[in-house]
Amino acid sequence: xxxxxxxxxxxxxxxxxxxxxxxxxxxxxxxxxxxxxxxxxxxxxxxxxxxxxxxxxxxxxxxxxxxxxxxxxxxxxxxxxxxxxxxxxxxxxxxxxxxxxxxxxxxxxxxxxxxxxxxxxxxxxxxxxxxxxxxxxxxxxxxxxxxxxxxxxxxxxxxxxxxxxxxxxxxxxxxxxxxxxxxxxxxxxxxxxxxxxxxxxxxxxxxxxxxxxxxxxxxxxxxxxxxxxxxxxxxxxxxxxxxxxxxxxxxxxxxxxxxxxxxxxxxxxxxxxxxxxxxxxxxxxxxxxxxxxxxxxxxxxxxxxxxxxxxxxxxxxxxxxxxxxxxxxxxxxxxxxxxxxxxxxxxxxxxxxxxxxxxxxxxxxxxxxxxxxxxxxxxxxxxxxxxxxxxxxxxxxxxxxxxxxxxxxxxxxxxxxxxxxxxxxxxxxxxxxxxxxxxxxxxxxxxxxxxxxxxxxxxxxxxxxxxxxxxxxx
Ligand code: SF4
Numbered sequence: 001x002x003x004x005x006x007x008x009x010x011x012x013x014x015x016x017x018x019x020x021x022x023x024x025x026x027x028x029x030x031x032x033x034x035x036x037x038x039x040x041x042x043x044x045x046x047x048x049x050x051x052x053x054x055x056x057x058x059x060x061x062x063x064x065x066x067x068x069x070x071x072x073x074x075x076x077x078x079x080x081x082x083x084x085x086x087x088x089x090x091x092x093x094x095x096x097x098x099x100x101x102x103x104x105x106x107x108x109x110x111x112x113x114x115x116x117x118x119x120x121x122x123x124x125x126x127x128x129x130x131x132x133x134x135x136x137x138x139x140x141x142x143x144x145x146x147x148x149x150x151x152x153x154x155x156x157x158x159x160x161x162x163x164x165x166x167x168x169x170x171x172x173x174x175x176x177x178x179x180x181x182x183x184x185x186x187x188x189x190x191x192x193x194x195x196x197x198x199x200x201x202x203x204x205x206x207x208x209x210x211x212x213x214x215x216x217x218x219x220x221x222x223x224x225x226x227x228x229x230x231x232x233x234x235x236x237x238x239x240x241x242x243x244x245x246x247x248x249x250x251x252x253x254x255x256x257x258x259x260x261x262x263x264x265x266x267x268x269x270x271x272x273x274x275x276x277x278x279x280x281x282x283x284x285x286x287x288x289x290x291x292x293x294x295x296x297x298x299x300x301x302x303x304x305x306x307x308x309x310x311x312x313x314x315x316x317x318x319x320x321x322x323x324x325x326x327x328x329x330x331x332x333x334x335x336x337x338x339x340x341x342x343x344x345x346x347x348x349x350x351x352x353x354x355x356x357x358x359x360x361x362x363x364x365x366x367x368x369x370x371x372x373x374x375x376x377x378x379x380x381x382x383x384x385x386x387x388x389x390x391x392x393x394x395x396x397x398x399x400x401x402x403x404x405x406x407x408x409x410x411x412x413x414x415x416x417x418x419x420x421x422x423x424x425x426x427x428x429x430x431x432x433x434x435x436x437x438x439x440x441x442x443x444x445x446x447x448x449x450x451x452x453x454x455x456x457x458x459x460x461x462x463x464x465x466x467x468x469x470x471x472x473x474x
Contacts, residue, residue, distance in 0.1 A: 340383025
């Protein structure tokens with residue numbers, strides 16, 4: 001860490017202390033002071049409009065999102081709150097983004113903002129249709145390998161690491177060691193929650209830089225039929241424990257033709273909010289793997305319902321006090337597909353560097369090449385050349401909504417299937433998406449025409465980072 005970096009971190013740290021420790025004394029003034037400090041450090045990295053927008057939100061103390069923020073501040077362990085603001089806010093969003101931009105220009109390739117890794121393919125459960133099962137149960141990234149990826153990542157400006165699997169908490173001791181060693185990074189795990197106990201909650205509160213999303217598919221009957229008897233109640237117990245320790249957590253929900261209405265209902269959302277969830281990720285079901293259940297793909301009407309419902313949940317007027325994100329319908333906020341290292345990449349438990357957790361193809365293994373060279377592999381460069389894959393960000397994916405593009409990229413780059421149990425050809429995978437893509441295109445194009453969308457993030461990084469005039473893109 002350079003001296004300037006240390007000084008900036010110390011200044012932000014002191015200001016955050018002011019917000020947290022004087023939480024009952026003029027917290028609005030302290031939050032406004034924090035925005036002033038961020039503006040002083042980050043300057044024109046963010047537009048003037050963004051700083052003013054943040055100030056206006058803070059001034060309206062009765063608004064939904066300020067009440068959400070105050071509740072978060074009141075109920076979260078102060079150390080967890082501070083580490084989250086410092087590592088996710090200062091390191092990842094500010095310092096990391098600045099470094100990543102320089103490196104994208106220097107290396108002329110995609111550099112992601114976050115890396116998703118599978119510490120293990122092992123899981124303590126055997127869920128129907130889980131992709132983890134495809135890799136078998138014997139693959140692991142060692143502590144040293146995970147440490148090496150993070151160390152190389154930080155040099156490139158990456159300060160946010162997520163884990164999936166397998167069940168990542170099968171390796172919880174190693175994950176806590178990594179939180180200790182890289183205490184300037186934010187870590188997050190997608191977990192079934194069954195291995196979260198009182199001791200682990202204390203460890204998460206002690207390090208302060210580890211949060212989780214619990215996987216749910218619905219209520220007890222649906223959840224247990226897929227994940228095994230007792231899994232729903234264990235997830236609920238895990239939430240109670242984490243809430244009592246003042247931790248930040250949410251849910252990860254795969255929506256399908258069978259559960260989309262249930263997992264977005266008022267009752268379901270009220271239940272997880274009451275349990276202490278601050279956010280919920282929604283992931284569209286993807287027909288990945290030779291034995292994927294294509295009938296679980298949401299229908300065109302269900303997807304349109306999802307598009308409208310998530311915006312309703314998030315709405316400032318009404319809605320729910322939980323931050324909902326839909327990985328497939330929120331492309332407009334991030335410029336479409338974020339994979340291939342554009343904003344994120346996936347490294348599986350065998351070390352294969354894949355563009356996305358749903359795209360099981362690669363031409364580079366992290367055990368054989370550096371992280372930078374994995375980012376420069378032909379498949380990632382093909383992503384970079386073609387992103388965004390569609391001008392309509394409601395059709396972002398080179399697989400689900402534009403299957404002909406992934407099929408072509410796989411052929412052109414020679415990337416091979418990373419599925420060790422049952423390798424699937426690009427033709428087979430993309431063939432399953434064709435009908436869905438054609439159906440959805442009609443609704444997506446209508447929605448895109450009818451509704452106002454964020455249009456400023458259209459540009460391809462390849463063009464953006466040729467010159468220095470486009471600093472606002474990340
Ligand atoms: S490859 Fe598809 S699923 Fe993955 S980030 Fe891109 S759009 Fe999303």
